[in-house]
Amino acid sequence: MSTKAKARPATAPVVFTANRLRDGRVVWLGTAGLWRDAITETVPFAPEAAETGLALARQGERDQHVVGVYAVEVDLAGPTPLKFRERLRVQGPSVAAEAA
Amino acid sequence: MNALTYPPHARTYRYDEIDREFLQERIAEFRGQIERRLAGELTEDEFKPLRLMNGLYLQLHAYMLRVAIPYGLLNSAQLRQLGRIARRWDRGFGHFTTRQNIQFNWTKLEDVPAMLEALAEVDMHAIQTSGNCIRNTTTDEYAGATPDEVVDPRVYAEILRQWSTLHPEFTWLPRKFKIAITGSPNDRVAAQVHDVGVLAKRNERGEVGFEIHAGGGLGRTPIIARKLRDWVPEAEFLAYMEAVLRVYNALGQRENIYKARIKILVRDLGDEFTQMVEREYERMPRDRYRLDPEIVAAIGAHFAPPPFASLEDQALHADPEFRQWASASVRAHRQPGYASVTISLKPIGGIPGDASADQMEAVADLAERHSFGEIRVTHVQNLVLPHVRQEDLYALWGGLRAAGLATPNIGLISDIIACPGMDYCALATARSIPIAQRISERFASLDRQHDIGECFINISGCINACGHHHVAHIGILGVDKRGEEVYQVTLGGSATNDAAIGELIGPAFSYDTIVDAVETLITTYIAHRVPGERFIDTYRRVGVTPFKDALYAPA
Numbered sequence: 001m002s003t004k005a006k007a008r009p010a011t012a013p014v015v016f017t018a019n020r021l022r023d024g025r026v027v028w029l030g031t032a033g034l035w036r037d038a039i040t041e042t043v044p045f046a047p048e049a050a051e052t053g054l055a056l057a058r059q060g061e062r063d064q065h066v067v068g069v070y071a072v073e074v075d076l077a078g079p080t081p082l083k084f085r086e087r088l089r090v091q092g093p094s095v096a097a098e099a100a
Numbered sequence: 101m102n103a104l105t106y107p108p109h110a111r112t113y114r115y116d117e118i119d120r121e122f123l124q125e126r127i128a129e130f131r132g133q134i135e136r137r138l139a140g141e142l143t144e145d146e147f148k149p150l151r152l153m154n155g156l157y158l159q160l161h162a163y164m165l166r167v168a169i170p171y172g173l174l175n176s177a178q179l180r181q182l183g184r185i186a187r188r189w190d191r192g193f194g195h196f197t198t199r200q201n202i203q204f205n206w207t208k209l210e211d212v213p214a215m216l217e218a219l220a221e222v223d224m225h226a227i228q229t230s231g232n233c234i235r236n237t238t239t240d241e242y243a244g245a246t247p248d249e250v251v252d253p254r255v256y257a258e259i260l261r262q263w264s265t266l267h268p269e270f271t272w273l274p275r276k277f278k279i280a281i282t283g284s285p286n287d288r289v290a291a292q293v294h295d296v297g298v299l300a301k302r303n304e305r306g307e308v309g310f311e312i313h314a315g316g317g318l319g320r321t322p323i324i325a326r327k328l329r330d331w332v333p334e335a336e337f338l339a340y341m342e343a344v345l346r347v348y349n350a351l352g353q354r355e356n357i358y359k360a361r362i363k364i365l366v367r368d369l370g371d372e373f374t375q376m377v378e379r380e381y382e383r384m385p386r387d388r389y390r391l392d393p394e395i396v397a398a399i400g401a402h403f404a405p406p407p408f409a410s411l412e413d414q415a416l417h418a419d420p421e422f423r424q425w426a427s428a429s430v431r432a433h434r435q436p437g438y439a440s441v442t443i444s445l446k447p448i449g450g451i452p453g454d455a456s457a458d459q460m461e462a463v464a465d466l467a468e469r470h471s472f473g474e475i476r477v478t479h480v481q482n483l484v485l486p487h488v489r490q491e492d493l494y495a496l497w498g499g500l501r502a503a504g505l506a507t508p509n510i511g512l513i514s515d516i517i518a519c520p521g522m523d524y525c526a527l528a529t530a531r532s533i534p535i536a537q538r539i540s541e542r543f544a545s546l547d548r549q550h551d552i553g554e555c556f557i558n559i560s561g562c563i564n565a566c567g568h569h570h571v572a573h574i575g576i577l578g579v580d581k582r583g584e585e586v587y588q589v590t591l592g593g594s595a596t597n598d599a600a601i602g603e604l605i606g607p608a609f610s611y612d613t614i615v616d617a618v619e620t621l622i623t624t625y626i627a628h629r630v631p632g633e634r635f636i637d638t639y640r641r642v643g644v645t646p647f648k649d650a651l652y653a654p655a
Contacts, residue, residue: 022138023208024163064140067158083583085522088531089160093523095451095533 010047012073012082015039016057017089018066026089027066029057035066039090044079107473109406110175111244113258113399115223123220126227130154131213138210153233155226156212159526163207165215166229171239171257171281172200172477176464178222179475183460189215194460196445196453198517198568199278200238200477201229205524233271234264234345237279240288241442241476244403245486247434251283251300251308254403255396256337262399263338270345274352275360277345278317280479285597290479292316292325292599293571295362296344308334314344315366315373318565322601323363328374334396336381339389343381347373406472406487411437417494424546425497425508439490441471443483443500444507444515448544452518452536453481462503470496480517482510512549513557513622514540517568521561521578522585528561530578530585531611535559538615543622552622555635558593571595573636574621575602576614587614591621591647592639603644606652617651624650 016029027035028042033056036042045053050071060066072086081087088094106114115123130150137147151157155166167182174182182202186194189211190204197203207215219225228235237260239253240246260279264270270277280289281298291297292313299311310332316325332340351369353359366373413436416426431440443463446452455463463483467475470492471485478484488496500506509515516539519525521532536559543549558572562579569575575590587609590602609617622635624647629638639647 019158019162021144022210024158024161026161061144064137064143067144084585085160085529085580085583088522092161093533094531095523095537 010050010071010073013044013046013076013079014050014053014071015042015044015074015079016053016069017072017086018057018060018069021064021067024067029053029060033059035060039079039081042079044074044076106177107175107468110467110473111254111403111406112173112175112178112474113170113261113402119223120220123223123225126154126225127213127216127220130216134209134212149231152230153227154212154216155229156207156209157230157526159205159524160522160528161524162205163209163212164524165204165207165212165226166197167202167204167219167224167226168229168236169201169224169477170261171237171243171254172241172479173254174475174477176468176473176475178224179460179467180464181218181222181224183457183464185215185218186460187457188218192457193454194457195451195520196455196477196481196483198479198481198519198566199229199236200241200479201236202477203520205520228265230276232273232275232277234260234267234273234277234279237261237264237281238289238294238479239280240282240284241478241484242288242431242440242486243283243476244405245433245435245438245440246284247432248284248286249434250285250302252400252403253281253283253298253300255400256283256298256300256310257281258399258402259338259391259396260341263341270349273345273349274354275357275362277348277362287595287597287599290568290571290595290599293318293322293568293595294325296341297325303331310334310337310340312340312344314377315363316599317361317363318568318570319361320358320563320565321361321363321367322565322570323367324599324601325363326366326370326374328377335391335393336386336389337391339384339386340377340381342389343377343384346380347376351376405435406474408435408438408487409489411435411489411491413437414490416490419494422494422497424550425506426493427550428508428510428512429506430493433487435487437490439488439493441485441488441493441496442478442510443485443505444509445482445505446509446515446536446540447504447507448509448514449537449541451533452516455483459503459505462499463505466496466499466503469499480515482515508546509540509549511554511556513543513552513555514549515556516540517556517558517572519559519561519566521559521567525561525566527564528578529563529580530561530587532559532561532567532576532578535576535578535587535611535614539618542615542619552626553634555622557618568595569593570601571599572602573634573639574618576618579608581608585611587611587617589614589617589621589651591644592636594636605644605648620650621647
């Protein structure tokens with residue numbers, strides 16, 4: 001289930017993120033359809049291959065491993081999400097006292 | 101720990117065996133649902149409404165469990181247990197909210213049944229803290245203590261809690277529904293920006309009745325409530341409330357989430373809404389809904405005054421630092437020799453509303469020692485010890501200082517309301533907490549804060565306005581602009597008797613410039629104020645122009 005996956009077609013490379021079902025933690029779609037804790041282990045898809053990636057990511061929802069799959073446009077250096085919201089998903093809260 | 105260890109004189113509602121049995125059944129039911137979800141037998145679409153009914157959200161980084169604190173009342177056993185939960189199943193923190201509840205931001209789904217069991221040990225739960233139902237009724241944090249109180253609102257807040265909990269007719273309302281009740285003519289509950297705001301009062305014969313306002317709210321469409329009735333007799337209170345809910349339940353715009361709150365219906369129907377409520381009220385079987393005085397008295401007994409000693413008022417300790425704290429934090433009490441103390445959860449550079457497990461335990465201990473074991477949560481995200489002997493204030497201050505809880509900024513510019521914002525919330529479009537932190541750091545000087553005087557800054561991280569920015573003297577709304585955070589400023593809002601929606605002052609500011617903008621607003625206020633004026637007074641007298649000119653003048 002993800003409404004965010006219906007967003008406009010990607011114009012930059014995308015990776016896929018979700019929350020892990022068991023504990024809600026942010027995860028990223030890596031190789032072989034496995035969900036990883038670190039964005040550095042994610043697999044970027046070219047914009048024209050985003051639908052293929054989404055289908056793979058959705059399998060994680062069908063398998064009940066993750067919740068709320070959606071695509072995130074990234075700069076391949078890192079990779080680093082283009083939008084601030086997803087950069088926060090990578091970094092955790094910007095609030096030092098609780099991010100520790 | 102269990103209910104038997106409650107402080108004997110804390111005036112919080114005590115569950116009976118039926119309440120406790122129900123809670124255990126509900127936990128067992130949700131435990132089973134979680135197990136089926138983890139086993140893949142329930143999809144997220146099937147599970148989501150079930151978890152929301154139990155206060156469990158999925159946020160940006162994790163699940164969040166929102167725990168109900170009925171009308172903001174806690175006893176020390178309960179607060180100590182919240183600290184234990186924070187330490188064991190969260191990251192050692194809890195976040196007190198503008199609904200007088202607490203949220204745990206790092207909840208694991210698999211831990212939720214154990215967390216709910218721990219809550220049930222102290223008669224607490226997370227039911228109806230989410231979903232399109234009647235949420236936690238909020239009330240005056242100084243109830244039962246403040247000299248200006250006419251009617252104790254806790255009694256009727258508890259009656260509303262019992263009436264609204266699992267009410268079969270109102271489990272699936274068009275949208276969520278929030279009620280605030282006060283028993284003082286001085287509104288400290290933001291009654292006029294609630295779905296229903298209730299003012300409990302007395303007539304010339306001393307009888308209790310209720311002034312009912314409906315259709316207030318913040319969010320995307322901020323509206324001040326409309327007064328429906330100046331007087332509803334006590335016996336008819338639930339009948340009238342039920343009539344309001346029925347009209348809303350029947351006519352609220354379920355098809356459009358942005359128009360589904362009662363405020364839109366009341367705004368669109370105007371006086372016709374009032375008439376429809378009256379017609380519904382008239383045709384209801386009133387005997388069935390009659391609020392029996394014996395029930396009121398029985399519930400009222402839970403909130404009887406604690407055993408106050410016979411004391412006289414006394415002068416404050418001479419320590420100047422203590423006096424500065426007391427001038428902000430200590431409030432008059434109806435009982436001679438006692439005072440109410442507001443504990444700031446807004447340390448300079450801190451996260452508004454956050455308390456660590458250690459701090460929760462420290463406050464629980466101090467409440468036991470100095471306030472009959474009672475604690476209140478305020479809708480501005482602070483805590484209150486309602487009944488403190490004046491002779492104990494200095495010792496209490498020492499205890500609060502040791503726990504990092506003695507910031508003397510209540511009602512001042514660093515006493516900021518802030519929603520969790522994008523740091524935690526899945527709906528947010530910008531961060532709130534770091535803005536609050538930076539503003540409080542900018543105005544860290546307590547002498548300067550006291551010179552500025554009363555000034556309310558509220559910050560929301562999206563248009564849903566959980567940070568109540570519309571009703572702040574200076575409201576800040578974070579929005580997304582092409583993937584980056586920008587902050588709009590509103591001026592002149594108020595959540596008290598003179599409730600008003602703030603006016604948007606102009607183009608938004610960046611994350612880097614919003615604190616400078618606040619500084620400019622304060623500098624402008626200082627330049628224009630006359631003796632005795634608060635920020636809001638000066639704003640109302642001189643209007644928006646000087647502030648706008650100062651903010652947007654060409655460099």
